[in-house]
Amino acid sequence: MVYRCGLLTAQKEPVPLKSVEVQLEVRDHVATVVSTLNYENKEDKPLEAVFVFPLPGDAAVCHFSATVGQTQIVAEVKEKQKAREDYDDALSSGQQAFLLEESEQSPDIFSLSVGSLPPGESASIRLEYVIELNVQADSGLRFCLPAVLNPRYQPQGSRDGGSGNIQVTSCPSSLVPYTLSFSAQVSSPRPVSRIESNCSLDPLQYLNSEQTKATIKLAAGHKFDRDVELLIYYKDAHQPTAVVEAGQASAGLGTLMGDPVVMLSLYPEFPEAVMSSVATCGEFVFLLDRSGSMDAPVNHTNRNETRISSARDTLLLLLKSLPMGCYFNIYSFGSSFESIFPKSVEYSQGTMEEALKKVGEMEANLGGTEILKPLEHIFSQPCIPSQPRQLFVFTDGEVGNTKQVIDLVKKNSHAHRCFSFGIGEGASSALINGLAKEGGGHAQFISGSDRMQPKVMQSLRYALYPAVMDISVTWDLPKDVYATVLSPPITSLFQGQRSLIYAGLTGQISEAAEGCVTVKYSLAGHPSQNQLQFNLKPTEDSGLTLHRLASRALIRCLEMEDREPRQQQDESVKKKVVELSVQSGVSSAFTAFIAVNKGNGEAIQGPLVRRNVPAPRMMACGMPAFQSARGMMACRMSAPIGLPVFKSATVKKKGTKLGLIKKSLQGNRREMDASSAGTPPMLLSDVPVPVPSHPPMDPLLRLVALQKASGCWDLSPALATALGKTSEEVETPKPASVNEEVWATILSLIWLHGFKMDVRDEWELLAMKAMSWLRAQDSSCLNECVDAGNALLGCKVEKDSLGL
Incomplete structure (x- = not known):
C-alpha cells in the first residue's frame, strides 16, 4: 500500500504556507542549514497546518522555533508521546502550538504541525539542522536539499503499520503554491575552486582574495521539480583532517555536550600494487x-x-x-x-x-x-x-x-x-x-x-578490490587525556573514501597538546595502517556543530540497538536515546520538538480547520498531470483521498471540558494514522504503462554488447558496423598470422581509447578483462596489429596505453 496522498492545490483549498527560505553555511566538510517557513492564515477560521517534508536522512535537527508578531517561541525536545499530549492540550485550550516530529518508519521524513493559527495571523517557523557532506569520486562535496517528496510505498503486513506512519500530502511539482529561495556561504582552510549544481545558480562570488570564502544563490524562478544539489570543490579535498570543538560551558564537564569533541576525517591510501589488481x-x-x-x-x-x-x-x-x-x-x-x-x-x-x-x-x-x-x-x-x-x-x-x-x-x-x-x-x-x-x-x-x-x-x-579486514582504531593522547568514541565502529574502508570518527575528550588538555590516531587493518592478507596527528586545541566559534553531529551518530547507534529483537522488551535503550536527545537538543525517533505560545492568556475562538500543506511530487513521466494520459489517470484516482480533512472539535477557553476536547483531538490523530493502514486506490507509481520502443543504442554500448564473457570480440559484420566500417575494411588490414579474435579485440580497444576516453570509467574494467585475455594468447605480432588498427581507425593509440 502507499501512504495516503492526494492532489491538494491552491485551486482546491487554501495553503497557508507562503514561502520557504533556506540558508546554507558550509564550513569545510560540515554544513549548517537554516530553513524559514513563512505561514499566513487568510481564512476566517483558525487553522492547523500540517506539512510533511523530507530532510537528509543523516541530518541532526538541533533547533526549532516560531515567531508570531514580535514574540519568538523556542521549542524544547521532549519524549514524543509527551510532546504530542502537550500539543493537544494547547490546542484544546485555544493556545498556539508547534510540533516537529520525525517519522518512526524513516529518519528522512518530518512532520511539522502549526496549530491554532488565528485568522489574519502570520507565523515564521525556523528549523535548523547540521549535516556531514559526503565526498564524491571526483573530490566534490555533495550537499542535497530534498525538495521532492514522493509517496513512500508501505508494504502490506509491515510492522508498525498504524500509529508509526505519517500522512503524506503531495501534489505535482508544477502546482506547488509556495516559493523557495536558497543561498549558500562556503568557507574552508583550502581555496574553493568551484561550485556546481543541478539547478540554475547566480554567479559564484568570492568574499576574500584567498578564495577560501564564497557565496552563491539559487537563480530566481526556481521550480520545485527537483532536489537542490550542490557540488563543492576544494583544492586538495582528500587530505585527512581533525577538528576539536570546545564543549558548552553551561553543560558541565563529564557530559557529552560539556566535554570537547573531536571529528577525524580519514582518507586511507592503499598500496598501488594492491589497487592495480582486481x-x-x-x-x-x-x-x-x-x-x-x-x-x-x-x-x-x-x-x-x-x-x-x-x-x-x-x-x-x-x-x-x-x-x-x-x-x-x-x-x-x-x-x-x-x-x-x-x-x-x-x-x-x-x-x-x-x-x-x-x-x-x-x-x-x-x-x-x-x-x-x-x-x-x-x-x-x-x-x-x-x-x-x-x-x-x-x-x-x-x-x-x-x-x-x-x-x-x-x-x-x-x-x-x-x-x-x-x-x-x-x-x-x-x-x-x-x-x-x-x-x-x-x-x-x-x-x-x-x-x-x-x-x-x-x-x-x-x-x-580486496576487502579490508580487521579494522581497529587506537589513540595516542597526552597523559590523563582520554577519548571516548561516539560514532559506530568503522566496518569498511575504500581507497580515497572518507571515514569519520567522533570522540569525546576528557581530562586536562593544554593548548599545545598533540594527539595521534592510528587506523590499523588487513589488506589482501597484509597488515597496514594510516596515521593522523592533530592539535588538541579547540577551534573557536564552532556553534556546537560537531557535538550535535556526534550526538546524532550516537543516537542512531542506540536506535539501531533498540530495534534488535529481544527476549524481553528492554526500555533502557529508549530511555538513553530520550535522555541524550533532550540533553543535546537533537531530534530522534523517540522525541519531538514542542513549542507553545501562551501569549496573553486569551484563547483562540472558533472551529479549528486542518490544512495539509502539499509537498512537491515528481510525476512518473516527469510532467504535470494535465500533460499526459497517465498523469490524468493519477489525478482522477488520487483526488478522492486528497479531500480536506477537518477537525470537528470546537476550541474553548481554558477551564472547560478539556478532557473531551483532548480525546477528540487524539482520536483525529489516530484516524489520520490509521488512514494509511488500508489499501487506497492505485497511485501513479503502480499504474502499468504500455511498453515503449527502445531508442537507438549508444555507440559505446553497441560495441560493449558484442564483447564475449571471456573479454574478447569476434570479427563479425556487427563489430564492423559498431566501429563505423564495412566488413571488408575491417578484415583486409588484418595481419595474416593473427587470430581473428585477437585482431577484433585490438581494434575494439583502440576504438575505446581513441574515441571514448571521456567515459573511460564506464569501460575500463571490461577493457582490463580484454587486455588480460590478449596477454594470455601470447600473440607475437601485437605491435603490427596496433599499427594497422590505428591506421584503419584513424587513431594514434600507443601500445603501452593499451596495457600490452
Whole structure:
C-alpha cells in the first residue's frame, strides 16, 4: 500500500504556507542549514497546518522555533508521546502550538504541525539542522536539499503499520503554491575552486582574495521539480583532517555536550600494487527496482532516458565487466519479485547471454516497491564458498519501511557487502545511505545531469578490490587525556573514501597538546595502517556543530540497538536515546520538538480547520498531470483521498471540558494514522504503462554488447558496423598470422581509447578483462596489429596505453 496522498492545490483549498527560505553555511566538510517557513492564515477560521517534508536522512535537527508578531517561541525536545499530549492540550485550550516530529518508519521524513493559527495571523517557523557532506569520486562535496517528496510505498503486513506512519500530502511539482529561495556561504582552510549544481545558480562570488570564502544563490524562478544539489570543490579535498570543538560551558564537564569533541576525517591510501589488481571471484547479486516510478526520466536534460532504460544499460556494462570464474544473479522487484536464475550461476558466455536477453526485456511494470521480500529471499540463499557476496541495489528509494529494510541488511552484513544507488529526484537518503553503511559498502546518488553508468562502475571497482579486514582504531593522547568514541565502529574502508570518527575528550588538555590516531587493518592478507596527528586545541566559534553531529551518530547507534529483537522488551535503550536527545537538543525517533505560545492568556475562538500543506511530487513521466494520459489517470484516482480533512472539535477557553476536547483531538490523530493502514486506490507509481520502443543504442554500448564473457570480440559484420566500417575494411588490414579474435579485440580497444576516453570509467574494467585475455594468447605480432588498427581507425593509440 502507499501512504495516503492526494492532489491538494491552491485551486482546491487554501495553503497557508507562503514561502520557504533556506540558508546554507558550509564550513569545510560540515554544513549548517537554516530553513524559514513563512505561514499566513487568510481564512476566517483558525487553522492547523500540517506539512510533511523530507530532510537528509543523516541530518541532526538541533533547533526549532516560531515567531508570531514580535514574540519568538523556542521549542524544547521532549519524549514524543509527551510532546504530542502537550500539543493537544494547547490546542484544546485555544493556545498556539508547534510540533516537529520525525517519522518512526524513516529518519528522512518530518512532520511539522502549526496549530491554532488565528485568522489574519502570520507565523515564521525556523528549523535548523547540521549535516556531514559526503565526498564524491571526483573530490566534490555533495550537499542535497530534498525538495521532492514522493509517496513512500508501505508494504502490506509491515510492522508498525498504524500509529508509526505519517500522512503524506503531495501534489505535482508544477502546482506547488509556495516559493523557495536558497543561498549558500562556503568557507574552508583550502581555496574553493568551484561550485556546481543541478539547478540554475547566480554567479559564484568570492568574499576574500584567498578564495577560501564564497557565496552563491539559487537563480530566481526556481521550480520545485527537483532536489537542490550542490557540488563543492576544494583544492586538495582528500587530505585527512581533525577538528576539536570546545564543549558548552553551561553543560558541565563529564557530559557529552560539556566535554570537547573531536571529528577525524580519514582518507586511507592503499598500496598501488594492491589497487592495480582486481578480484577474480565473488558472487554478484543485482537487485533492480521495476516499480512504476522507474519509468520517470533520470534527469531533466534528457527526458527520453528513463530510470529503467538507464538501469538496463548499466546492467549491460556490469555483466560485461564481471571476471571469469565469478557467480552472479539478477533480481527485480515491484509488488512482487523475480530472478533470472533460481540461484546464482557461474559466469560464462551462456549465462551472460541468457541474462542479457532477459535484462533487455525488463520494464517498469511490476507495480509497487516491495524491497523487503526480495532481500529476505537473497539472504536466505546459502553463500558460495570462496565467493564473497556483493549486493548491488538500484532503486528510486520510495519505501515506507526504511528502518525495517536497513535492519535486515545489518543483520546479514557478516555475509555480504551492499552497494546502493538512489535514482532520480526524491530518492530516500536514509534508505540509500543506510543500506551501504550497514552493509559495509558504498552509496551513490544519480540525479540532475548525472549518468548512472560511471557511478555504478566505480562501485564495482570497490567490490572487486580486496576487502579490508580487521579494522581497529587506537589513540595516542597526552597523559590523563582520554577519548571516548561516539560514532559506530568503522566496518569498511575504500581507497580515497572518507571515514569519520567522533570522540569525546576528557581530562586536562593544554593548548599545545598533540594527539595521534592510528587506523590499523588487513589488506589482501597484509597488515597496514594510516596515521593522523592533530592539535588538541579547540577551534573557536564552532556553534556546537560537531557535538550535535556526534550526538546524532550516537543516537542512531542506540536506535539501531533498540530495534534488535529481544527476549524481553528492554526500555533502557529508549530511555538513553530520550535522555541524550533532550540533553543535546537533537531530534530522534523517540522525541519531538514542542513549542507553545501562551501569549496573553486569551484563547483562540472558533472551529479549528486542518490544512495539509502539499509537498512537491515528481510525476512518473516527469510532467504535470494535465500533460499526459497517465498523469490524468493519477489525478482522477488520487483526488478522492486528497479531500480536506477537518477537525470537528470546537476550541474553548481554558477551564472547560478539556478532557473531551483532548480525546477528540487524539482520536483525529489516530484516524489520520490509521488512514494509511488500508489499501487506497492505485497511485501513479503502480499504474502499468504500455511498453515503449527502445531508442537507438549508444555507440559505446553497441560495441560493449558484442564483447564475449571471456573479454574478447569476434570479427563479425556487427563489430564492423559498431566501429563505423564495412566488413571488408575491417578484415583486409588484418595481419595474416593473427587470430581473428585477437585482431577484433585490438581494434575494439583502440576504438575505446581513441574515441571514448571521456567515459573511460564506464569501460575500463571490461577493457582490463580484454587486455588480460590478449596477454594470455601470447600473440607475437601485437605491435603490427596496433599499427594497422590505428591506421584503419584513424587513431594514434600507443601500445603501452593499451596495457600490452
